[in-house]
Amino acid sequence: MAWHLHVGPSGSGRTTRMVALARAACDAGQRVWWVGLPAQRAHVLRRVTAGGYTALGLEVMSGQQAYYRLLTAANRLQPMLVGSARLVRVAEALKEVTGAFPTPGEAHLFARAIAEAKRFGVGADGYAARATDPEQKRFAAVYRAYEARKGAWDYDDVRTEAVELARRGELRCEADLVIVDGLREIGPLELRLYRALAEQAEVHLSLTAAPPGETPTSRLTQAHPVTLERYLAPNPVSEARWVMRSLKRDLVTGGFHPLDLAVIAPEGRARALAALAEEYGVPLMDESPLALVDRPLGQRLVDLLELLEHPTPSRLLAVAELRPLAAAALEDGVAGVEAVTRLADALGLGRAWRRWLARLEVSGEPVAWARALVVEVLGGEGALPHDFAEGALAKAQEAARLGADGPGFRAWWAALLRDTRSARREPAGVALTTAQQASGRRFRKAYLLGAVDGAYAAHEEEDYFLPEEQRLPLAEAFARLGLPHRFQGRAQQVAAELLTRADHLVVTAPQAGQGGPLVADEALLGAAPAPLPPVPAGSRLELEGPAYRAPLGRVAFGRPTVERLRRYRRCPFRVWGESALGVRAEWEDDPPAWRRLLTDLTAERNGRLTPARLEALAAAHPEAAGWLEAHAPRLTCLTYNVEMFGGPGRAAALLHAAERVPLGADGQRAVLYRFVAPGSVVSVGDARAYLSDRWTEYYAAYGLLHQARHAVERVDVVVWPVLGEPVSAYGQGVARGFRLASQRRDWVNEELPRYLAGEVEARPGFHCRDCEVLDLCREGTP
Ligand code: SF4
Known part of the structure; x- marks a missing residue:
């Protein structure tokens, strides 16, 4: 068996080489594991099976799935902490150590730090040995308490256990060929694991740079040619509209299949783009993962939970009875308990407002209160999807585990509704994705939106607990396990990678947003981006004259009932x-x-x-x-x-x-x-x-x-x-x-x-919302 490390810049053809290796192994009747990021799965399968190739024996999986498989083969699996359970255990540990009830933000801070320590093989005792200041000691104590009380494996434990199996020489790999591709970088534990796998299977690891201490077995230097266009838009709306028009042109006259195209946008812009795509009839496939709060009912529930402390016009909309108050608050620019109470009194809604203030106060057993809120308030205006009610109440139970009082319970329940995002199931279309999810994928044409300073940064920030001077150089962290420097100068790498996400890449940035002027990211937009070139209208709203209407003839409707x-x-x-x-x-x-x-x-x-x-x-x-x-x-x-x-x-x-x-x-x-x-x-x-x-x-x-x-x-x-x-x-x-x-x-x-x-005409209206022939009609409003 053998170890292969392929190194080359983004767009140098590493994945193409991996596809050829996978196909050759499948042709030879071997089993192939392709390990990458979850978002890359469909993309990899599409590339390997291009031209109708049947990849018998190929499995595409994430690193986590590969670790599970190894542990399953060794009969070493244990129950897992899934979803937000890990965050809740960290909060419990914090409460145990500090004696105070933590806020969700504080628990998140500790949970992230614990995950990072585990990723680099630093256990609670190891951390405690290096802790110097009181905050580091507090973290080490929380880390230790978390490990003691978690009662199941978290995701990092799965990796650690797989590495431990490898150390003891007990790994049993089912695959003949393991390909690891599409990762931006690799950690020391993963490297040890794949190195150990190479004793049993052919392992090909493909990266942009060799990990410290490793010598590449092959280098690819020839960059794939990229056609690059760079434009400045007046504002984010004109930018998004221009992209939608361009996408429509690509789909209708450009000869592109929807899966050939992608829109890469900063996090937070997906919802607005998806809404705009409907106006243009562009089939966007939103890849942003979904939390319960992203569903309309979830947002309403969170609004109800936060209404008591922070009443705003939008949160007031969550209560049907208070909608007139919401409208008045919006008109008067009013927010806050005192101001809203005064406004409610002036509108004659004081009693209703106070009744809701009392209703939204946690009373009695928190989970029973939560159930009543979900069933009576959210379910009172229509059928409640079973999976939503079940998911929301599971989060309430987790929040109740912490033993929080009224406001604490509400804050934690809202935080957990925002936590734990899972992939959404969307019909296939033009990928609407983030830089992170686009990593390791290459499209025929892609639009990179919102390329302003900081939007596509490497997010290298100083750690709250362990400052840079107490961290190790990367090579040392790989050699003897430890937390490496956070600042690795990855900004150039991120920009270079983004600029190779497509054969034809269009980069755009708005000159100003609602908050004022914006600075374009020069690494992505170059020194002299051009103004947006004209693209024909793509939406009916952009037409100056009436929209085209197909002539309608007479039809036989059949027997009149x-x-x-x-x-x-x-x-x-x-x-x-x-x-x-x-x-x-x-x-x-x-x-x-x-x-x-x-x-x-x-x-x-x-x-x-x-x-x-x-x-x-x-x-x-x-x-x-x-x-x-x-x-x-x-x-x-x-x-x-x-x-x-x-x-x-x-x-x-x-x-x-x-x-x-x-x-x-x-x-x-x-x-x-x-x-x-x-x-x-x-x-x-x-x-x-x-x-x-x-x-x-x-x-x-x-x-x-x-x-x-x-x-x-x-x-x-x-x-x-x-x-x-x-x-x-x-x-x-x-x-x-x-x-x-x-x-x-x-x-x-x-x-x-x-x-x-037989007279036929389309009569758009509210009823279009559930019309099965909307795509055929093109008159209705979805
Ligand atoms: S979408 Fe078209 S066909 Fe359907 S109800 Fe609306 S107007 Fe009629």
Whole structure:
């Protein structure tokens, strides 16, 4: 087996060489581990499999995953501290050592320092031996307490244990070839591990510079040519709009596939860029990892937790009842408890404001309080996604572990909701990424935005605990393990690496932002960047005249039913598009039990439920057997799957079921039935609300009441949840003059001629938000 160290600058073809090695090993039937950063996985797989190559035997993994695999093979895995559990353990250690309750920021500071010490193989005892000042001694004590009470492995322990296995000669590597590529640098522990792996497998490590004490086995010097464009924009908005226009041009006329392109932006700009991309129709794939706080519900929850101490207009928006107060606070430029309280009193919202102040104060057992807040306040305005509620309450439990009191619990819960980011699952598109995530990847064309001073810095800062003079030169840190100097002069390396992220790189920077003038980063933008060149309009808002509209012909919409006309009135294009694309409701692929029962119940036009059919239905749907039996007297009186008023050129009302009930001497009362999901309707209010979104039943009521041949004097509509009790929307029924019925008749009469004539047009509105044919229509607003 052998050790290979390939060294060369960014863009010198190291990854190309690694791809060739991986393919050759796969061709030879070997197992290959490709170790890189998590963000590089899709990129590496795309490169290795380019041209349809089947990479049998290749696994792309992160360093962490490689350590797990080695430890699993040696049967040495232990439970792990995942997510924010590590931060919580550090906070517990801090509390134990100092006796005071730490703030999240303080715990973060210690957690980062512990992680760095472990990365360079400095244990708690080793640190304590070198600690000289009280702060270093305090850190060493916290480090020791953390190690003693953590009760599971953290991520750094996994690496340390793998290295320990290597030291004892107990490593068992499953791969024949290990490729380590795409890393900016490597630590002393990783180097020892890969060195040890080289005794069992072929190991190729590729870096821009050899680690201290290592001699490269091959050097690559020829830099890949890069076409570089550098521009200055007046401000960040014009810069972002120009990039969106350029991306659209690249995609539409430039011959680029979305995965060939990337937007590299400083952290914090992703959200604005993603929002702008929607306006331009650019398919951006936001790669920024997601924390709970990045979801709208998470942000609302954090706003609620921070409202008590720091009320601002945006935080006030988290409470629906206080939205008028938020608007007034924004208009008056007011923030802070005292000012907001005075404003609330002036608006007559003082009582509501004080009630919320009390509601947001932690009372009783913190986790129970947190659960009530999530379920009652956040869940009160709509369904709460299960994964969100579960994730948010798990964080509340971690915060409660610390035993904090009211404000402390709220601060920690909010901090943990911000912590622990995980990769998001986005549809493939143009990568919207950060410099860190773009590391080790190369695109055909990339836009590097916001290249102002400090935006793409190496972030080399003095450590709070261990100053530079107490740290070791890098070579020494590799030789005998220890914390190395923080200042390694990496700025040039970072800039050089960024300038080779694409075959064609466009670097831009704004001249000024909201805070005033900005200084361009000369290492990225050069000495004389040009102003942004003109690019044709990419969004409708940028057009001077009207936008292009495809000519719409006439189409055959098919048979008019009342509900189809209702949807036609909302948007004719959507009705046509959904039928042209065969759009089906999600549940249709796997209908729930109640829908299957309803399909069987209404299988026959004008069908009746005989005792034999009732029995067969109960056998086929055992979960509904009791319900069928209990309601058999009524269910057997109904006529199912009833069509009314159809015929050539007329709208058909399709009813689930109907019955007629004598009303005295001559008249009759008609009852129209609509079956709905179990539990979805329980009151008269629910039934009426449900019917307000439909036309069929009220339209049928109009016809029955006004056509003399039906001899119907009253009509009732019953909404009946399967497995539940029927709910009559109007008791003894409605008579002629019922406004909602004549309204439905008018709407049908208005839409029917245009529907029959096949007139089609897009009618954008709020309903576009859930439209399945938005991409086809291009008129709607997402
Ligand atoms: S996106 Fe809006 S306007 Fe376009 S078809 Fe859908 S609903 Fe109609």
